[in-house]
Amino acid sequence: xxxxxxxxxxxxxxxxxxxKTYKDLHVYQLEHPTQVLEWTSGNSVCVAGYSQSKNEILExxxxxxxxxxxxxxxxxxxxxxxSHGGFTDGPVRCLTHIPGTRCAVTNDGxxxxxxVWDLGGEESDxxxxxxxxxxxxxxxERGSRIAAxxxxxxxxxHGAQISxxxxxxxxxxxxxxxxxxxxxxxxxxxxxxxxxxxxxxxxNGSVYVADTRTSAPPQLSHSPSSAESVIWWTDAAAGPHPxxxxxxxxxxxxxxxxxxxxxxxxxxxxxxxxxxxxxxCSQVKVSWAPTLDDxxxxxxxxxxxxxxxTRLWGxxxxxxxxxxxxxxxxxxxxxxDDSVPTFVTSHIWHPxxxxxxxxxxxxxxxxVWDWVDPNRQGGSPxx
Numbered sequence: 001x002x003x004x005x006x007x008x009x010x011x012x013x014x015x016x017x018x019x020k021t022y023k024d025l026h027v028y029q030l031e032h033p034t035q036v037l038e039w040t041s042g043n044s045v046c047v048a049g050y051s052q053s054k055n056e057i058l059e060x061x062x063x064x065x066x067x068x069x070x071x072x073x074x075x076x077x078x079x080x081x082x083s084h085g086g087f088t089d090g091p092v093r094c095l096t097h098i099p100g101t102r103c104a105v106t107n108d109g110x111x112x113x114x115x116v117w118d119l120g121g122e123e124s125d126x127x128x129x130x131x132x133x134x135x136x137x138x139x140x141e142r143g144s145r146i147a148a149x150x151x152x153x154x155x156x157x158h159g160a161q162i163s164x165x166x167x168x169x170x171x172x173x174x175x176x177x178x179x180x181x182x183x184x185x186x187x188x189x190x191x192x193x194x195x196x197x198x199x200x201x202x203x204n205g206s207v208y209v210a211d212t213r214t215s216a217p218p219q220l221s222h223s224p225s226s227a228e229s230v231i232w233w234t235d236a237a238a239g240p241h242p243x244x245x246x247x248x249x250x251x252x253x254x255x256x257x258x259x260x261x262x263x264x265x266x267x268x269x270x271x272x273x274x275x276x277x278x279x280x281c282s283q284v285k286v287s288w289a290p291t292l293d294d295x296x297x298x299x300x301x302x303x304x305x306x307x308x309x310t311r312l313w314g315x316x317x318x319x320x321x322x323x324x325x326x327x328x329x330x331x332x333x334x335x336x337d338d339s340v341p342t343f344v345t346s347h348i349w350h351p352x353x354x355x356x357x358x359x360x361x362x363x364x365x366x367x368v369w370d371w372v373d374p375n376r377q378g379g380s381p382x383x
Contacts (some may be wrong), residue, residue, distance in 0.1 A: 003262055010022070030365075032056065033050070033345055036093070036094065036346060037348045038348070042350075044057070049088075054088065055092060058082050060366070061081045061082075066368055096147050118299055131170075155176065162200055163183055181208070189234045189345065204223050233249070248317055257270045270314075274321055285298070299359065303341060308324050323375075340362075355373070
């Protein structure tokens with residue numbers, strides 16, 4: 001068993017190291033861990049528990065000190081604040097905020113039905129359930145993926161497997177679009193890459209791209225690997241320029257493959273990530289940085305969030321070293337011999353602040369951190 005003094009030393013070493021490696025680091029402790037982190041504005045985020053019975057669903061405001069660009073030292077507010085809260089009847093495995101509204105949609109991972117929530121406002125700090133959307137499956141091994149259409153009256157794309165994917169209008173519950181395919185592959189990700197075009201990533205590594213304005217069959221790109229037992233997670237970078245529209249697929253064995261969204265079958269670059277496999281978490285998360293070219297983040301393999309620069313990868317898979325690792329969750333949870341290791345349950349990039357991420361772990365910790373690019377240390381700060 002690790003001695004307390006030894007643990008304190010490790011923590012102190014990491015904290016001293018962190019003064020050089022982070023511009024900002026704030027920690028918060030939830031009573032129960034969350035698997036969902038979703039921005040509701042530039043300074044607030046939604047979290048929710050995933051235990052089998054009743055759970056809290058909360059909106060947290062980020063520490064003001066993090067958001068103060070000038071005179072940080074004068075800003076005393078270092079803590080996260082709960083601004084709105086409510087309760088769910090079951091676990092929350094997926095949560096999507098509807099842009100431009102105070103509404104969120106969740107799924108419990110048990111069936112493909114969705115729950116609709118009002119996040120409260122100035123007058124009320126209560127998050128309350130306002131409705132539901134029927135899915136196609138009463139029981140499902142992974143639950144539904146959910147994507148909100150970026151610019152329209154509130155509409156969500158959802159489904160547990162590729163043949164279930166449909167676009168539903170929230171106000172009327174009306175189905176506006178159904179994906180035409182016979183495949184029953186379970187989904188690991190679903191996202192819009194423009195107002196009408198979406199990408200659906202399957203657990204087997206296949207990726208479908210379709211347009212909700214047409215019933216034409218989707219474009220299909222087969223899995224990068226034929227291994228049976230491997231699960232894949234996908235993310236698309238949908239920048240303003242077509243050249244920045246890339247897709248990354250990461251497998252449970254740590255293989256990463258980048259391809260061009262316009263030519264998914266074409267050769268891209270790839271790498272073998274420096275991760276512990278198989279991942280401890282059933283939910284690996286991979287995400288393109290919204291404002292840093294070529295950077296991706298990965299979590300779910302351990303108690304660490306890693307950042308990689310894909311520009312360094314080649315056509316053949318070679319071992320890649322992370323550009324940065326956030327080890328805060330692993331370091332701050334004291335391990336005894338029989339305790340279950342802490343793993344990162346989710347992470348997200350801040351939509352505007354280039355190197356700011358938020359991460360959550362299985363011990364209930366939530367960290368917001370702004371990392372320093374090790375290649376730029378000592379130089380003048382770059383935006």
